[in-house]
Amino acid sequence: MTDLLEDRVAGALRAHALDVAPPLAHDPQRVLRIGRRRRTVRAIGGAAAVVVGLAVAGVGIAELATPRTQVVDLAGWFAEPAPEDVIEVLGEAFANPDPFPYDDVDLPFDESTARFLGNTGKAQAYVGINAAGEICLFVMAIDPEGEWVTALSCRAPSQVAERGLGLSLIVVGGGGDEVRLVPDSFGAPPDGWLEQGKNLWSRTPTYEVNADGQAYGPMLGNSPETQPDLILVEADDGQEGYAYAADLEGPMPSSPEEALRWQEEGRYAQRSIPVYLSDGTTRIGTFTQGR
Amino acid sequence: MRTDRDAEFAAFMAADAGALLHTAWLLCGDAHRAEELTQQALVSTYLAWPRARETDPLAYARRTLANARIDAWRRRRREVLTDPRTAPDAGSPSHEDRLADRDRLIRALRLLPARQRRIVVLRYFVGLAEAEVAQELDVSLGTVKSTASRGLARLRVELGVRVPAAGSTGDASPPAALRVRLERGNR
Numbered sequence: 001m002t003d004l005l006e007d008r009v010a011g012a013l014r015a016h017a018l019d020v021a022p023p024l025a026h027d028p029q030r031v032l033r034i035g036r037r038r039r040t041v042r043a044i045g046g047a048a049a050v051v052v053g054l055a056v057a058g059v060g061i062a063e064l065a066t067p068r069t070q071v072v073d074l075a076g077w078f079a080e081p082a083p084e085d086v087i088e089v090l091g092e093a094f095a096n097p098d099p100f101p102y103d104d105v106d107l108p109f110d111e112s113t114a115r116f117l118g119n120t121g122k123a124q125a126y127v128g129i130n131a132a133g134e135i136c137l138f139v140m141a142i143d144p145e146g147e148w149v150t151a152l153s154c155r156a157p158s159q160v161a162e163r164g165l166g167l168s169l170i171v172v173g174g175g176g177d178e179v180r181l182v183p184d185s186f187g188a189p190p191d192g193w194l195e196q197g198k199n200l201w202s203r204t205p206t207y208e209v210n211a212d213g214q215a216y217g218p219m220l221g222n223s224p225e226t227q228p229d230l231i232l233v234e235a236d237d238g239q240e241g242y243a244y245a246a247d248l249e250g251p252m253p254s255s256p257e258e259a260l261r262w263q264e265e266g267r268y269a270q271r272s273i274p275v276y277l278s279d280g281t282t283r284i285g286t287f288t289q290g291r
Numbered sequence: 292m293r294t295d296r297d298a299e300f301a302a303f304m305a306a307d308a309g310a311l312l313h314t315a316w317l318l319c320g321d322a323h324r325a326e327e328l329t330q331q332a333l334v335s336t337y338l339a340w341p342r343a344r345e346t347d348p349l350a351y352a353r354r355t356l357a358n359a360r361i362d363a364w365r366r367r368r369r370e371v372l373t374d375p376r377t378a379p380d381a382g383s384p385s386h387e388d389r390l391a392d393r394d395r396l397i398r399a400l401r402l403l404p405a406r407q408r409r410i411v412v413l414r415y416f417v418g419l420a421e422a423e424v425a426q427e428l429d430v431s432l433g434t435v436k437s438t439a440s441r442g443l444a445r446l447r448v449e450l451g452v453r454v455p456a457a458g459s460t461g462d463a464s465p466p467a468a469l470r471v472r473l474e475r476g477n478r
Contacts (some may be wrong), residue, residue, distance in 0.1 A: 006440070009447055010415035016450075017313075017416050020393040022322040024312035026329055028304045032297055034330075035337030112327065 037106035105148050109136050117181065118197025125179050125200055135160040137181045178203035208278070216242050216278045233275060235285030241275035243287050248273060250289075299344065300337050307349045308333065310417070315356055317412045320397035332356040353417070354427050357409050399449035403442050410435055411442035 107114050109128035117125040123141040130136050134154040141149055155165050164182040180193070180201040193201045209215050216230035230242035250271060253259035275285040311332060315325035332355040336343050343351040400408055406428075413424045414435065421439070425432045 006443060009443060010418075013443075013446065013450075014416055014418065016392070017317060017396060020389055020396055021313055021316060022393065024309075024316060024322055024325055024329075026304075026308050026312060026326055026333070028301055028308070031304065031330055031333045031337065032301065035300075035334050036297075110331070 034106075034111070037104075102148075105140055105150065108138055108150075108152050117200040120179055120194075120196045120200070120202035123179065123202075125181070125196075127181055127199075130154055133157070135165060135181075137165045137179065139179050210279050212280060214280050216280070230276065230278065230280055233273075233287045235275040235287050237285050239275070239285050241284045241287075242278055242280065243273050243275055244280070248287075248289065296340055300340055303336075303344075303348050304333060307352070310349070311352055311356060314353060314412060314417055317400060317416050318357065318409065320401055328356055350423075350427055353413070357413075357428065395450060399446050402449060403445065406430075407438050407442045410438045411446065414439040415443055 107126065107128060109130045114126055114128040117127055123139045126138045128136050135157050136152060136154040139151045153165055161183055164180050164186065166180040182199055182201055189195050189201045193203055196202050208217060214230055215228035217228045217232055229245055231245050231248060233241060233243045235241050253262055271289045273287045273289055274283050275287050276283050308329065311329045312325055315328045316322060319325055319328060332352045335355045336348055336352040403411060409428060410424055413419045413427060414421065421432055421435045425435045
């Protein structure tokens with residue numbers, strides 16, 4: 001083909017392609033938002049490791065805590081599944097256009113692969129696929145300074161499909177959670193672990209006990225059955241102390257009609273709750289709920 | 292300053308995102324996937340903005356686009372192709388015919404091997420010079436020449452492209468993608 005002919009064919013093709021192209025659009029603000037978040041994560045990546053006492057337990061510790069269950073080949077999890085297969089089993093993608101609710105935290109993997117696994121009381125857990133094609137468990141929590149702290153663990157899909165994926169997020173001065181991403185085939189969690197959502201377990205926290213036999217510490221689990229008697233709170237003056245779980249919960253209405261009446265009377269607006277040392281008797285301040 | 296960076300990048304997107312979207316669509320043949328790929332390429336360009344802006348940010352984004360598409364090909368095992376038997380012949384410029392033409396173009400591009408498709412798209416649909424294509428795809432100039440020529444010949448056969456007569460007014464004004472390049476070159 002001569003150059004002239006080639007140019008004319010190319011010109012015709014270009015014009016044709018432009019003529020038949022579908023409408024295409026992009027969201028510049030969304031690009032900027034994602035770009036800023038990724039820059040932020042790059043910047044704080046090193047610092048976060050210092051702030052957070054991060055113990056990546058990985059599959060090894062998780063295996064010690066969990067009796068091995070026979071793995072069933074569910075949706076291609078066994079025998080070298082693709083990352084998409086694993087993610088597919090874990091749930092629905094975020095609904096666009098608001099895939100991830102936090103502008104000040106970046107996901108360490110592409111949002112289109114991300115799934116919200118659930119809350120573990122102290123932390124929020126997400127799963128996704130990184131650039132290397134690994135399955136990643138990403139856990140984030142807020143530390144006592146009000147800053148996000150994050151932990152990340154990634155493994156090959158076959159490892160995750162067979163043994164799950166575990167990590168611990170320890171927030172300095174603020175407790176923490178041990179979290180596991182588990183395949184469907186693992187069934188019910190063993191003793192000491194709570195099922196916090198589909199494919200998400202977290203370890204039941206062990207609390208300290210005071211002289212009166214009352215458990216005290218941060219509230220880590222979702223369930224009222226797993227919360228300590230005295231829950232770690234920050235008093236109005238900034239001191240750390242403990243409030244009785246029963247005080248925090250407050251009186252409960254006996255019917256929807258009563259709940260509505262209480263709301264109209266403003267009884268939910270603010271409540272002052274005593275704050276104690278861990279002994280449960282020495283009062284050190286007040287925690288105002290609803291401030 | 293973040294605001295300077297963002298403002299510069301927003302201006303870049305306003306000028307060149309349309310061309311990137313079009314290139315992405317030609318490479319992958321799917322509008323939604325093209326939008327997704329373009330977003331990924333733009334985010335990568337934003338992250339590398341200090342380096343990208345020093346050279347040619349559009350070239351950087353385009354290169355990222357091609358690489359992202361390669362990754363996607365590796366990761367995705369299922370591609371959705373239109374059944375060729377359902378495509379009517381091109382005829383009058385009705386909406387249905389336009390859709391059929393679009394399908395024919397995408398199918399014809401998909402007949403080309405991945406590397407040939409990238410070379411053809413960048414050389415003939417984006418309008419880059421052979422040397423630029425060689426640089427962007429990190430291949431030799433000779434490879435670009437031979438691959439592009441064969442790819443174009445095949446496309447011409449598949450699509451039944453009628454070559455406008457030399458001097459005809461049909462191709463007098465350059466198409467939009469080419470205009471983008473010309474405008475950028477004139478800054």
